[in-house]
Amino acid sequence: MTRVALIDDHESVRLGLEAACANAPATDVVFSGSTVTEYLGWRSRSRASPADVVLLDLTLGDGTTATENVLNLIGDGSSVIIHSVADRPAAVREALAAGAAGVVSKSARIDDVLSAVRTVSRGEPLNNVEWASAVEGDREFADAQLSARERDVLRLYAAGLPLKIVADRLGVAYSTAKENITRVRVKYVEVGRPAPTKVDLLRRAMEDGILAETSADAPPSDSERSK
CATH class of the missing domain: 3.40.50.2300 (Response regulator)
Structure with missing residues (x-):
């Protein structure tokens, strides 16, 4: 209910x-x-x-x-x-x-x-x-000034991949991927668009067109999503 x-x-x-x-x-x-x-x-x-x-x-x-x-x-x-x-x-x-x-x-x-x-x-x-x-109607609203690496991490993480798989996909350490997500959250707070949860990060990625970006990365498989 x-x-x-x-x-x-x-x-x-x-x-x-x-x-x-x-x-x-x-x-x-x-x-x-x-x-x-x-x-x-x-x-x-x-x-x-x-x-x-x-x-x-x-x-x-x-x-x-x-x-x-x-x-x-x-x-x-x-x-x-x-x-x-x-x-x-x-x-x-x-x-x-x-x-x-x-x-x-x-x-x-x-x-x-x-x-x-x-x-x-x-x-x-x-x-x-x-x-x-x-x-x-307002690109300032949708611009958190993310770096290219931060956008890559956010795109994969918001698409549903666990952070460990995101790190493996991008060839970086888990701690590096985690640090990137932390910086992403801080930047969104700084522009008045907090994203404390993964659902919030998904919304921000969609708002900024990050999920629509082309990439050589394949979509996450069912086995990856379940990890």
Whole structure:
């Protein structure tokens, strides 16, 4: 069962999402409200576990910013999907940089919204037209100044290879590959795009087009992935 919280200052939007989630299998709306403060207050009073996924409107009426809302929700233990109109790419990029798992337009079909919730609840990166448009519009957002070696290590590691296999593929010591991944994480933090987990590194590699780079390296085999 995926526990979902809806935070939007438009009641009609929340009611529509509540109805859709009620009809969706394995989806439970545990909170519906207009601000992140209300949600966190409910959490404190009820001592309920954090929602697995929060559908968050980009701009709320209480004057809070996308960055602080996303950071507060992630810090509380939830994944965040921005659910908003697609005419504010700069604000969307701000939310993504703060750690939001992705963005779904309010004009999207409800099935697409529910699909996004399921994807993020599984810990998978959410990639869609809205997400791609927001990233493509700002190359500074997508540039962590990685070296060629760091890009090679990240590409193989994010593609699913264990770090030891990455080292073997590149002909370097395991400690060298590990140091490269550490430097990659530090560089992403420095540009406001932290990547503490392997899923986060996959998202960063996709954002920067690193997984799409051509290489003589063959895709990882099933035996390599299992090591």
